[in-house]
Each structure stands twice: as structure tokens, then as C-alpha cells.
Amino acid sequence: MSDVEEPPGLAGRGPSSTRIRVLLDRAVELAAEHDSVGLLQRIVEGAAEVTGARYAALGVYDTDGAITTFVHHGIEDAAAHRI
Secondary structure, eight states: OOOOOOOTTOTTSSOHHHHHHHHHHHHHHHHHOOOHHHHHHHHHHHHHHHHTOSOEEEEEEOTTSOEEEEEEESSOHHHHHHO
16 A cells, blocks of 8 residues: 655655554544534644644634634643633
């Protein structure tokens, strides 16, 4: 089996098979998660790990456009609160 071509910006960050393994591991973890905030937190952490990002965040908006849930990784709580 050959490696998947590296996406732009990710070259040199290790073999793509490593990122695929991380994604598969995260998928198994996500399937076991029953708490919606916990699920979103795992998604954000997995996205940061796969992309090599220092920071990651995800906001859920209500129908009026207000953020109802904001999960983050690598961002201090004070900074996240300001966002």
C-alpha cells in the first residue's frame, strides 16, 4: 500500500500514514463519546494534532447567530472567553 500524497502545507510533518492512523484512532474515540461537548472537544484536539496546529477552536451557533458552545485547544481560557 502506498502513502497518500501530502496535502500542501503538511509536507515534512511525517508520513501521511501517521496522520491517517491518528484520524482512525480519533474516529474510534468519537464513536464512544456520548457527551456533545466532549465530542466537539475531541474533534478540535484531533484536528490540531493531525494538522500540527498549535491552536484550534470550534463554535456552535444558535439560529440567532449567537455562540452557544465554544470549545478550544491551545488557547488560554481568558482569550477564549474574549472570542
